[in-house]
Amino acid sequence: MKAVGVIVEYNPFHNGHFHHLNETRQKTDADCLIAVMSGNFLQRGEPAIVSKWARAKMALAAGVDVVIELPYAFAVQAAEQFAHGAVQLLAAIGCQELCFGSESGEISAFLSAAKTWLEQKETFDSLIRTGLARGQSFPKAAAEAWQKFGAAPLDLSKPNNVLGFAYVKAIWQNKLAMMPRTIPRLAAGYHDESFSHPSIASATSLRKTLRQTGRLESIAAYVPPATLEQLRQYRETYGRFHDWEVYFPLLKYRLLTATEADLRRIAGVEEGIEHRLKQHIAHAETFAAFIAAVKTKRYTWTRLQRLCAHVLTNFTKEEQAKAANPTYIRLLGMSEAGRRYLKQVKKSAALPLVARASKLNGDSLYEQEKRAAAVYAAAFPEPLYSAALKEEYATAPIYVSGIERK
Amino acid sequence: MKAVGVIVEYNPFHNGHFHHLNETRQKTDADCLIAVMSGNFLQRGEPAIVSKWARAKMALAAGVDVVIELPYAFAVQAAEQFAHGAVQLLAAIGCQELCFGSESGEISAFLSAAKTWLEQKETFDSLIRTGLARGQSFPKAAAEAWQKFGAAPLDLSKPNNVLGFAYVKAIWQNKLAMMPRTIPRLAAGYHDESFSHPSIASATSLRKTLRQTGRLESIAAYVPPATLEQLRQYRETYGRFHDWEVYFPLLKYRLLTATEADLRRIAGVEEGIEHRLKQHIAHAETFAAFIAAVKTKRYTWTRLQRLCAHVLTNFTKEEQAKAANPTYIRLLGMSEAGRRYLKQVKKSAALPLVARASKLNGDSLYEQEKRAAAVYAAAFPEPLYSAALKEEYATAPIYVSGIERK
Structure with missing residues (x-):
């Protein structure tokens, strides 16, 4: 059986994801589609909608055959660490293609960009360090570094290009x-907040619409029926x-009860940002107002969201440094084909396949989860609370x- | 002006407290009654009702002239440390009597008990250590230690005797x-949960009745009108x-996100109790059910409540060890006579008198507060939340x- 991997968040699953799955199956002739998916918190530091x-x-209903979990220590990270965890898991479970x-x-654009980058890694690293030291954000510093090598073969201001580039590297x-x-992705941009296509919209715009209207029907045109049904059941x-x-x-x-020394132990708390967190938290009445107050050129919204997720989950620098590689493959769900595939690779998989989380007690990645x-x-x-x-x-x-399956 | 001190929690202020104030003023001929009062959390580890x-x-309305705050590091402690902080503050502000x-x-019973204790301190300490090592609670171990010296001159199973004994020492x-x-206290026992006197009831029974009925009138017979009015305004x-x-x-x-190592840094977390906390928290749906599940002979309800308060406030062993003595006198309120008295002692007080808490920023006791x-x-x-x-x-x-004043 040929297994092909996808790296997903499905927050929530929508028609664009459905298109991606169908194209993937068709182009790769996959017998088993395997999705590595973030768990409770996502790459940009947000809690998942459900x-x-x-x-x-939602994923299984749409044709995914195996869903495995990307551990928190890789899921809530900038592109490189996120990609590092995700591709290793897909390879460990035997995917021939991503x-x-x-x-x-x-x-070809990704391969060429990755080749240049890896060949010139030291130059890139040093240029980016210089940019960061000048107060630039990472994406900004990376963009300037590329200019030294002529234009990048890839538009790295686009979020999905950035992720794909990280996967290839x-x-x-x-x-x-x-x-x-x-x-190629259809129509909607990753972060688009409004609808401009009759059946394709970004997950960001779907969440925003749901928040504003509170009505599931308001997103019905953009998601498969199974997504609507799962959202309905969840809210019920x-x-x-x-x-x-x-x-x-x-x-x-x-933030009010942690000391500054406590905060400095948290992953992502660098360069005195703990002072700004402490300074603005007492007066902030909403998360949005808080982040807007703390935000700087260097500390972008996404970076702050991730850092706040780490504060909440007590994810420390020490834990982040130790989270070098995934240590297990946790199964969240499977189809009939997925089950057959798993039976086949059970013994050859490069990491233990785990169905029951209780077996993972004591594993530090799972303790973080x-x-x-x-x-x-x-x-x-x-x-x-206890039930969840x-x-x-x-x-x-x-x-x-x-x-x-629907 | 003659100042006399009282040590209080007023949770809430009731007729028994009123009796105590009137008797105090009459017996001591005080010109200024000074109350040192716990702040947000109380000696037994509970949050204050208001x-x-x-x-x-409530205290000022009932005739107290100056209210000062007992810092958290002394307020949420067993009798000895509680007493140590409270009597020092009263002495520092110039009280001639407590x-x-x-x-x-x-x-005389207190003086005699304190004299025996202090003369035989090493023997008591060693007997109590032995009792604790055998798994006894502190009060139980102390009671057994007294038996070596014939009966205690004081019934130390009574909570207010225990506190008074600690004050004298x-x-x-x-x-x-x-x-x-x-x-002598009137009628109601400290912890009594039911009413047995027409106008005197313990604060514990008043809180319980309020919780059960939700009606302020249900406690009207046992508290001055000013207490009712403050409770009404607060709830409104x-x-x-x-x-x-x-x-x-x-x-x-x-408790779910702190590691066991994090918990071991918290004041009061000893002897592996962090395992029991971790073990029982996921399933507990109420605080009462949680404490009931964690409780042991050694870890009494009160000790666990205090420890849980320290977990919430992130009050560490290191902070507890450093909190040797009060460093300031924080004013919460005063009457006309209180104001005159404060003017008089402002320069002679043994600790700085502080009206505005913002002046205390950086003081470690106040950071805990x-x-x-x-x-x-x-x-x-x-x-x-922000307003409070x-x-x-x-x-x-x-x-x-x-x-x-009423």
Whole structure:
């Protein structure tokens, strides 16, 4: 069986994702589509709109065969570390190809950019360090570094190009036997907040619309029916969706009671940002107002969101430094084909395949995952808080047979 | 002017407290009654039912002339450390006498018990250490130690006798020029949860009744009108009273995300209790159920409550060890007579008299107080959370002229 990997967040799953899956299956002739998906917190430092289980169900309904979890220590990170964890997991579970969506759509552009970068790594590193020292953000410093080598072969101001570029580099740096491919993304930009296409919209715009209208029908044109159904069930069970504002009281409590020395131990707290956090938190009444007050040229919104997620989950610099590579493959869900594939690779997989999270107790990456789950569940009043916590440890991987698929 | 001190929590102020104040004034011929009062968290580790400001108003209305704050590092402690902080503050502000309520009512019994204890300190310490090592609670070990010296001259199973005994010892150990006196408490026991007297009830029973009925009238017979009025205003402004259950989601969040190493840094976390905390928190749906599950012979309810308060406020062993003595006298409120008295002692007081908390920024005892205030305010949704926080730093001492008194 030929396995092909995709790297996803599905926050929530929408028609653009569906297009990407169908194109991937068609172009690669995959027998088994494997998605490595972020858990409770996402790459840009946001809590996922619904749980990993609900999002895994959306993925399975749309044709993904195996969903595995990207551990927190890789999921809530800038592109390079995110890519490093994700491609290793896909390679470890035996994917022959990785197929990512990008604005560019041309794999040759990624290969050429990655080649230049890796050949000139020291020059790039030194140019970027200089840029950072001058107070630039990382993307800005990287863009200026490229100018020294003529124009970049790839538009690295586009978020999906940036991720794809990181995937290709990570595959090469880790010497993985997995071929990268890319598919052009349809219409909507990653961060677009308004709808401009009849059936394709970005996840960002879908979440924003849902927040504003509170009505699932307002996004019905842009997502498969299974997404709508999962969102409906989730809200019925838990009473709400998740966003940063839900967690703001916890963040405020924690920032007010942690000492500056405590904060300096947290991953991402550098260059005295702890003073700014402390300075602005007492007066801030919303998360958005807080980040707007703390933001600087160097500390972008995304970087601050990630840092705040780390404050909430108590994810330290020491833990980040130790999180070199994934240590397990955690299954969140599978189809019939996925189950057959897993049976086949069970013994050959480069990392242990784990169905029951309770087997991971003591693994430091999983201990971090549990803390992220504890934060995520704190959005609910009791008894839902305890119930959602239990779901994290006790849920068996979701199995969806062919008949159940929509 | 003759100043006399009392050590109080007023949680809330009731007729028994009123009796104690009147007796104190009459017996000591005081010109100025000074109360040192716990702030947001109390000796037994509970959050105060209403803010320090509301409780200071109750005290002033009942005839107290000066209310000063007992810092968190002394307020949320077993009897000895609590007494150590409180008597030093009263002596520093110039009190010639301390007058405490007790079950015994005989100062000679306290003097005799304290004398025996201090003369035999090493023997007591060693007997108590042995008892603790055998798994006894501190009160139990202390009671057994007394048996070696014949019966204690004082019934040390009574909570107010225990506190009074600690006050007398602390006065002597600190060589303070302040004379201890005691007044017998009326009717109700400290912890009594039901009403058995027509106008006197314990603060514990009043809080319990309020929680159960939600009606202020249900406690009207047992408190002065000013207490009722302050409680009414507080609930109108903030929408609620405070108890541990309000803070349980924060405690749960913190216990789930702190590592065991983090917890071992917290004051009061000893002998592996962090394992029990971690073990029981995920399943507990209420604070009461959690403490009931964690409780042992050695870790009493009160000890666990204090420890949980320290977890919430991030009060560490290191901070506790450094909190040797009070470093300032913080004014919460005063009467006309109080103001005159303060003018008189302003320069002679042994510690700086501080009206504006902002002057205390950087003082480590006050930094702890701010954290306790941050936890306390987390009971409210925004914008009340921010407003209550601001009240902590920005409120000027309350001034009540004679005419306003009821």
